[in-house]
Amino acid sequence: MADWLSSLFDTSDLYTMLIVAVLGLAAYWYMNQPDPRTSRKNDLRTLNGSATPNSRPNVYADEGFAARLKNEHRDILIIYGSQTGTAEELSGRLSKNFTRYGRKTLVLDPEEVEEDEWNKLAELDSHLLVLCMATYGEGDPTDNAQKFIEWIKTTDANLSKLKFAVFGLGNKTYEHYNEIGKICDRRLEELGAKRVIELGMGDDDANLEEDFCKWRDVFLPAAASSFGWELDPEAESARQYRLQLVETTPDRLYSGEFGRLNSHVKPRPPFDQKTPFFATIKVNRELHTEKSDRSCRHIEFDLGTSMIRYEAGDHLGVYPTNETVLVDKICSLLEFNPTQAFKLINLDEESNKKHPFPCPTTFRVALSHYVDISAPVKAHVLKAIAEFATDEEQKKKLILMSNSEGEGHTLFNDYVTRERRSIVDILSEFSSCKPPIDLVLELLPRLQVRYYSISSSPKAVDKSVHITAVVTQYKIGERQINGVCTTFLRHKAVGDTVPIFVRKSTMRMTYNDTQTVVMIGPGTGIAPFRGFIQERKALIDRGTVGGGKFALFFGCRHPDIDFIYKDELEQYKKDGVLSHLFTAFSREGPKKVYVQDKLVENEDLVYAAYQNGFVLVCGDAKNMARDVQQCLIKMIAKKESKSEEEAQTAFKTFEKSRRYLADVW
Ligand SMILES: Cc1cc2nc3c(=O)[nH]c(=O)nc-3n(C[C@H](O)[C@H](O)[C@H](O)COP(=O)(O)OP(=O)(O)OC[C@H]3O[C@@H](n4cnc5c(N)ncnc54)[C@H](O)[C@@H]3O)c2cc1C
Numbered sequence: 131m132a133d134w135l136s137s138l139f140d141t142s143d144l145y146t147m148l149i150v151a152v153l154g155l156a157a158y159w160y161m162n163q164p165d166p167r168t169s170r171k172n173d174l175r176t177l178n179g180s181a182t183p184n185s186r187p188n189v190y191a192d193e194g195f196a197a198r199l200k201n202e203h204r205d206i207l208i209i210y211g212s213q214t215g216t217a218e219e220l221s222g223r224l225s226k227n228f229t230r231y232g233r234k235t236l237v238l239d240p241e242e243v244e245e246d247e248w249n250k251l252a253e254l255d256s257h258l259l260v261l262c263m264a265t266y267g268e269g270d271p272t273d274n275a276q277k278f279i280e281w282i283k284t285t286d287a288n289l290s291k292l293k294f295a296v297f298g299l300g301n302k303t304y305e306h307y308n309e310i311g312k313i314c315d316r317r318l319e320e321l322g323a324k325r326v327i328e329l330g331m332g333d334d335d336a337n338l339e340e341d342f343c344k345w346r347d348v349f350l351p352a353a354a355s356s357f358g359w360e361l362d363p364e365a366e367s368a369r370q371y372r373l374q375l376v377e378t379t380p381d382r383l384y385s386g387e388f389g390r391l392n393s394h395v396k397p398r399p400p401f402d403q404k405t406p407f408f409a410t411i412k413v414n415r416e417l418h419t420e421k422s423d424r425s426c427r428h429i430e431f432d433l434g435t436s437m438i439r440y441e442a443g444d445h446l447g448v449y450p451t452n453e454t455v456l457v458d459k460i461c462s463l464l465e466f467n468p469t470q471a472f473k474l475i476n477l478d479e480e481s482n483k484k485h486p487f488p489c490p491t492t493f494r495v496a497l498s499h500y501v502d503i504s505a506p507v508k509a510h511v512l513k514a515i516a517e518f519a520t521d522e523e524q525k526k527k528l529i530l531m532s533n534s535e536g537e538g539h540t541l542f543n544d545y546v547t548r549e550r551r552s553i554v555d556i557l558s559e560f561s562s563c564k565p566p567i568d569l570v571l572e573l574l575p576r577l578q579v580r581y582y583s584i585s586s587s588p589k590a591v592d593k594s595v596h597i598t599a600v601v602t603q604y605k606i607g608e609r610q611i612n613g614v615c616t617t618f619l620r621h622k623a624v625g626d627t628v629p630i631f632v633r634k635s636t637m638r639m640t641y642n643d644t645q646t647v648v649m650i651g652p653g654t655g656i657a658p659f660r661g662f663i664q665e666r667k668a669l670i671d672r673g674t675v676g677g678g679k680f681a682l683f684f685g686c687r688h689p690d691i692d693f694i695y696k697d698e699l700e701q702y703k704k705d706g707v708l709s710h711l712f713t714a715f716s717r718e719g720p721k722k723v724y725v726q727d728k729l730v731e732n733e734d735l736v737y738a739a740y741q742n743g744f745v746l747v748c749g750d751a752k753n754m755a756r757d758v759q760q761c762l763i764k765m766i767a768k769k770e771s772k773s774e775e776e777a778q779t780a781f782k783t784f785e786k787s788r789r790y791l792a793d794v795w
């Protein structure tokens with residue numbers, strides 16, 4: 131102990147003071163921690179204390195969904211499990227559709243509900259429960275539905291007074307097609323609820339929108355007949371939001387934030403999907419050579435003082451901004467003042483969604499940050515804007531294309547879906563159609579976050595996070611189409627900021643000297659593996675890991691065009707961080723070579739990983755991941771003299787042991 135201290139106090143005094151100080155600091159820290167149950171809701175309040183942007187803070191804590199259904203005379207409860215917004219959007223549309231029967235709904239994000247509150251579903255009487263549930267990963271629920279799915283899988287609540295309908299959102303490319311929709315549908319029946327319509331399943335690989343519309347067109351009349359609701363077609367055309375022009379100072383207007391007003395100028399952790407961190411770009415460089423007709427960007431974000439933590443293998447969420455040229459085009463086509471401030475206010479005053487996006491804001495900000503102006507436009511949007519076309523031919527064609535059957539439907543599929551015509555294309559080509567901008571903003575879906583597999587390790591790069599993104603750009607006829615997020619990222623300069631957050635993934639690496647690791651990542655599929663390789667190097671440098679087999683299978687078109695991170699990877703191989711680096715080039719010689727071919731050539735190594743180690747795959751879900759899986763099954767069959775069926779079962783066991791991991795999209 132320092133002499134000057136011991137001259138002032140005796141030892142026991144000092145210990146007492148130390149304990150008091152530690153306890154005081156702990157109490158201060160504890161009192162300043164956000165309450166995990168309420169922090170998100172509180173973050174959604176504006177500086178002046180009013181509720182923003184979309185939710186009704188604390189509403190469920192105060193009242194609960196069951197009480198609200200009864201007190202507000204709502205007959206239908208719609209719960210959505212959504213990661214990238216599709217299920218949420220379909221739920222909103224269904225809610226609006228029910229107004230044609232004069233019915234009120236409550237649309238619920240299950241994340242907003244306390245766990246023990248789900249039992250209140252058993253108290254509901256003569257209500258209709260609708261679930262719109264997306265499936266992810268290996269038949270997993272979305273983040274916001276995890277607790278609800280856990281509850282529904284394990285509860286023994288008696289739901290016999292409920293009627294129900296389930297629409298699952300999935301993609302046939304994935305093995306566990308619509309697993310969550312199937313589980314919900316089965317469990318609700320087991321719990322005694324009465325099914326109004328067979329489980330609907332949307333396939334995002336084909337035409338999910340069409341699957342949904344077909345299911346809905348049978349479901350709505352079935353529900354109406356089951357409950358004895360009368361049709362009132364006039365009611366549905368009514369607007370959901372009312373426009374209010376606003377005069378206020380710029381600091382009171384949302385300018386692209388997603389949660390708290392001004393959160394980008396006064397950042398406050400914790401940062402998450404609702405409150406992303408505006409990270410500064412440190413590096414944004416091209417990875418393809420000049421010979422490439424495509425572009426792939428290596429981007430480094432500075433995490434600064436954000437306290438954002440991540441692990442190699444996690445995903446980075448990026449909120450994009452729409453291209454200025456597209457926003458300008460809408461402004462000039464529809465002739466309104468883009469700098470006008472406004473609010474869109476829900477006509478259902480009790481709704482928990484007060485505004486469709488953060489309000490008040492300006493028309494330009496809403497078009498740039500909050501609505502999707504690039505995706506193929508939906509049929510119901512064409513129907514709603516058709517009445518504003520002054521040219522009769524144009525009006526007729528818009529109405530025709532909004533039909534869910536026959537000639538109009540075929541035309542819609544060819545002209546809009548296949549040729550990917552957005553609202554900007556439609557308003558340009560149907561130039562007499564000039565709907566009010568607030569209607570367009572009400573109809574368009576929210577602009578969604580894009581995810582990227584993180585391509586760095588926090589153990590190797592200090593306070594920064596890297597991604598590797600191939601730029602989406604293609605031509606249909608004469609129209610050049612640019613991907614929203616990759617175009618946004620491509621044009622960002624060093625020093626610019628981008629709203630980001632980290633999403634945990636299940637892709638994890640085990641580092642040891644005894645097990646064989648095989649990583650298969652063609653193209654941008656290399657992203658998480660770059661993070662794992664960086665991490666292994668850091669561990670080797672510290673002497674934690676020594677030998678062991680750590681192999682990468684990389685594929686691209688040509689070594690001189692798109693062999694991304696070539697120098698880095700070759701150096702890792704030279705230094706022994708990678709024990710093997712296998713490359714497959716599809717456009718180098720007369721014969722196309724893919725990573726699958728290299729797996730076959732190096733079967734013994736891959737088999738060693740299957741027996742005692744890990745096989746990890748990242749990248750294209752549709753073709754590559756499937757082919758790799760088939761390749762592994764064939765290898766098992768050959769090496770163990772098994773039938774194809776037996777090999778498939780063996781592969782399933784391998785997958786279940788979590789030694790086969792896939793991060794595919
Ligand atoms: C978990 C996860 C991890 C991911 N990791 C990465 C990663 O590490 N690196 C990476 O680059 N991407 C990654 N992605 C994909 C990424 O999220 C975006 O989907 C991608 O960057 C395109 O976004 P965008 O906004 O630029 O394009 P969008 O505007 O969303 O356009 C993309 C859409 O355009 C359509 N399209 C594309 N090309 C054509 C064509 N030739 N003809 C017709 N239609 C076409 C497709 O429907 C496609 O879905 C990942 C996705 C997920 C879900």
Ligand SMILES: Cc1cc2nc3c(=O)[nH]c(=O)nc-3n(C[C@H](O)[C@H](O)[C@H](O)COP(=O)(O)O)c2cc1C
Pocket residue numbers: 211212213214215216217218264265266267268269270272299300301302304305306307308309334338794795
């Ligand atoms: C990374 C990723 C994993 C997915 N995994 C599955 C899956 O295992 N099974 C399935 O049926 N669909 C799967 N899908 C498809 C989604 O469920 C589908 O695209 C859905 O429309 C998404 O809905 P959301 O936008 O509401 O989140 C996956 C999609 C992505 C991007």
